[in-house]
Amino acid sequence: MFQKIADQLSRFFVGGLFIFSGLIKLNDPVGTKIKLEEYFEVFASDFGSFFHWFIPYSLEIAMFLIVLELVLGVAVLIYYRMNLTSIMLLLLMVFFTFLTFYSAYFNKVTDCGCFGDAIKLTPWESFTKDVILMFPVLHLFWYRKKYQSVFYSKEGHIIIASFTALFLFLGVYAIRHLPFIDFRAYRIGNNIPEQMQPQEQPIIEYVFEKDGEEVASQKFLPATEGYTYKSSRVLNEDKTMAKITDYAVTDVDGNDVTQLTFEGVKLLFIIGDVNKASTANIEAIQKLVKELEGKVNMMVLTSSTSEQFEAFRHEHQLAVPYFFTDATVLKTIIRSNPGITLWKNGTVVDMWHHNDTPEASTILELAQ
Template structure:
C-alpha cells in the first residue's frame, strides 16, 4: 500500500503542478473558459452565476495558483489533512463539471490544460475519475503520510509558492503568455493552418437488411442506408477553422493574409485600455509611409466603435471579427499582431508597444 500511496502522491502532485502552471502561463485564457462555464450555469441552474463573470480573471488566477500550491504540498506531504481535504473537494467539483459538460455537451473543451493539450469532454471526465480514485486513496490514508518538511518550513514553501504564482500570473496578464500554445503563435502560418495537413479520410457506416457495413469509400450501389461518417485522421484537420474578417462591404479575410499587415486588435472597446492608443497612434504614424498596411480588428458594433475611434483618434480602417477568435489570437485589449503573407512575425500587449524600427526589422524592410 505504501507504494500505491507514493505513486498516487507523485502522479496527482505532478499533474496538479503541470495543469496549474499551464493556466498560470495564460490566466486570461483560463478566465475566458470560466466565463463560458458561468454563462452555462447561469442559464441551466441559477442566474446568480452571472455575478461571477466580471471576476472570472481573479478567480482564474486564484484557482490556477492553488493547483500549483496543492501539487507542491502533496509532493512534500505538507499539512496532509488540509491538503487532502481541499484536493478532494476540488476534484469532486471538477468531476461534476466535466461530467455535466460531457453528458449535456455544454462546454466542448474543459480547459484543463489550457491550449497546450486539448481533451474532449469525455476524456476530461475520465481523467477526473482517475484523479478522484487516487485522491480518495490519499484522503483515506492521509494520516499515514509523513511530512518531509517541518510544519513551519512547509508553510513557508507553500506561502512562497503562492506569492510567486500570483506574480507570474499578473505578469502574464500585463504582457502576454510566456509560452503561446495557440495556432496564432509567432511563426505560425495562418493560411496553412486553415487547411488540412493531409487529405481527410473517412469511414462510412451504412446499413442494409438490418446489418451494419463499413466502407472507406461511399458505396455507389443501391440498397445501403447512410448511418454515420467517422473521420479516420482527425489530427489532420485544420488548426484554424473560424478566422474570418469582414465589414459592410464584404469579406476581407484573404486580404488580411496578403502582404505586410499590422493588425490592431481590440475586441471590446468598452474594456479597452484607451490610454495605450496614443502610443499605438504614434506607431501607426511612423509606419504610415512604409510597405506595411495598418488595420484594426474589433468585435464591437460599428456605431460604438465609430464613437470610440474618434475619441482616441485612431486613424486606420477597421474591420470586424468574432470576439472569441480575437481573444484567441491575442490576450490583450488592445494589442498588436504583425503578419507577413499570413505568417505571424510578432505579437505585442498594449504594455509592450514596439518601435517602428522593430516592426521594420521583423518584416525585413
C-alpha cells in the same frame, strides 16, 4: 507494503498532474478566464442569472484556482499539512468532476480547458480523467492523518509561501504581457491560411457484408461481387478539421475582406470590445500609428459596433481603418485588448501586448 506503494503512487500522480495542469494554465491565465466566463454564461442560463455576477471577476477567480491547484500539487508532494491539503484536494476534485460531467452529459462546454490550449480533451475524456484522478485523491484523503511531512513545520511554511509567491508573480506577468509559450493556432510562425485548411484528407473505412461475414475496406466494394454496404466511418476524423475554422473579416459594408489580411505586410491592432479595452498605453499606440503612417499597411480588427468604434477612435485619435471580426476569434488571436500583431503574407511574424508596444523601427525592420 501495498499501502506504502499506493501512498507513493497517489502522492506523485496527484501532485505531478496538478502541477502539470496548473503550469499550463499559469502560462495563460487569460485563457482560463475566458473559459470561466463561458461556464458562468452556461450556469446563468441553466441555474440562475446570479452567475452573471461572477463574470467581471473571472480573471481573479481564474488566478485563485490556478495558484490553488499548483500549491496543492506542491503540498501533496511534500506531505504538507495533509489533513487540510487532502480535504481541499477532494473538494476541488468534486467541483471539477461535476463541471466536466455537466459539460459532457449536457454538451454545454465542448472543451473544459483542463490543460489550456496545449492538450485538447473532449468533454467525456475530461470527465474520465477526473474519475481516474479521484481514486488516488480518495486514497490520500482516507489516510490523511497518517502522513508525516517531509519538512519541519517552519520549513514547510516557507516552501509553500515561496511557491505561492512565485506562482502569483508568473501569473501576473503572463497577464500583463503574453503567454510564455503560445499553443494557439495564431502563434508566431504559423501561416493563417494554412491553418484554415484541413490537415489531412479524410480516410474512409467502409464495412460490407458478404456470405454472412463483415468485411472492412477503404474502397467501396461493388454489389455485383456480393458485397452489401453496412456502414462507414472516417478513420482520421480528428485530423480532417482545420485548426482555424472561424476566422473571418468584414468591412463596414458587410463585405468579406478576409483575404485582404493575408496580402503583403499587415500590422493588425486587435481591439475586441472597446468598452473593455485598456487605454493605459494608448499614447504609445498613437505614436506608433503616427510614425508608421504611409509606411506600413495598418488595420484595426474589432468586435464592437461601428458606432462604438467610431466614438473610441475619435476619442483616442486612431486614424486606422477598422474591420469586424468575431469577439472569440480576437481573444484567441492575442491575449491583450488592445493587442498588436504583425502578419506578412498571412504568416504571423510577431505580436505584442499593449504593455510592450513596439517602436516603429522594430516594425519596419520586421516588415522587410
